[in-house]
Amino acid sequence: MLELLNGRPADTTGRMEKEIRTYDFLDHLGVLYQRIDHEAVMTMEVCAEIDEVLQATICKNLFLCNRQETDFYLLMMPGDKKFKTKDLSAQLGVARLSFAKECYMEEFLDITPGSVSVMGLMNDKEQRVRLCVDEEVLTGSEIGCHPCINTASIKFATKDFIEKIVPAMGHEMTVVKLPRYEEAVNEM
Numbered sequence: 001m002l003e004l005l006n007g008r009p010a011d012t013t014g015r016m017e018k019e020i021r022t023y024d025f026l027d028h029l030g031v032l033y034q035r036i037d038h039e040a041v042m043t044m045e046v047c048a049e050i051d052e053v054l055q056a057t058i059c060k061n062l063f064l065c066n067r068q069e070t071d072f073y074l075l076m077m078p079g080d081k082k083f084k085t086k087d088l089s090a091q092l093g094v095a096r097l098s099f100a101k102e103c104y105m106e107e108f109l110d111i112t113p114g115s116v117s118v119m120g121l122m123n124d125k126e127q128r129v130r131l132c133v134d135e136e137v138l139t140g141s142e143i144g145c146h147p148c149i150n151t152a153s154i155k156f157a158t159k160d161f162i163e164k165i166v167p168a169m170g171h172e173m174t175v176v177k178l179p180r181y182e183e184a185v186n187e188m
Contacts, residue, residue: 002053005035018110022119022147026156029164033156041114041150048079050144056155057140061116063109063129064088065100072100072108075176076118076143077134082181088132091176110148117146118161119154121169131166132174138162 008023009015026033036053051058062075062083075088085097105111108128109120121131137143137158144155156165166173 002036002038002050004053005037007033007035009035009037016149018123018148019152022122022154025119025122025168026154026165029160029168031156031160031164033154035147036153038151038153041146041153050153051079054144054153054155056142056144057137057158058144058153059118059137061118061145063100063105063116064097065104066094067096067098069100069104072104072129073097073132074109074116074118074121074129075132075134076137077178078136081134081136081178083178084181087178088176092132092174115146115148115150117148118143118165119145119148121166121171123148124169124171127170129171130174131171132176134178135175136178138175 008027012020036050038050041050058079059076060079060081064073064075065071071094077083089095089097102113105113105116108124110123111117111120118131121129140158142155143158143161144153146152147154
């Protein structure tokens, strides 16, 4: 049974340093947050179960780069929205975007596939990664994400995200507008 808890775990035994670093970062900023511990999450379907308890805007976080692998982007968008690279490429003025390699994700954000989260930007001290946020994410009162690992999820106020978290990470936020696509219905 998933349980929503306030703040950091009382006992951090067995937890990864990058997860604890996330809680330290939020506590230092005075950001109130809630947490759910769970099994490793690898699909948006499992995220939907967590969302039922978390009751926040759960984001799909995509780590992208240009063809030359010189410019990197972290895109936050609603988990139920379909992503087409052409939509973001056009808004950013980038010829071609694709998913960035794992090695860059680990080097810049100290996160691994399945754990991609905006919280990884606190590890990007050289601001190598540009934060892009779909405008729909900012309409909810709370945002949910992983604390740099995929065995827990946290939520905090969208206002704190905009006013405290992003500025403390030293990143600017580029707000984008990605269209919603109607899913094709399979005909028999």
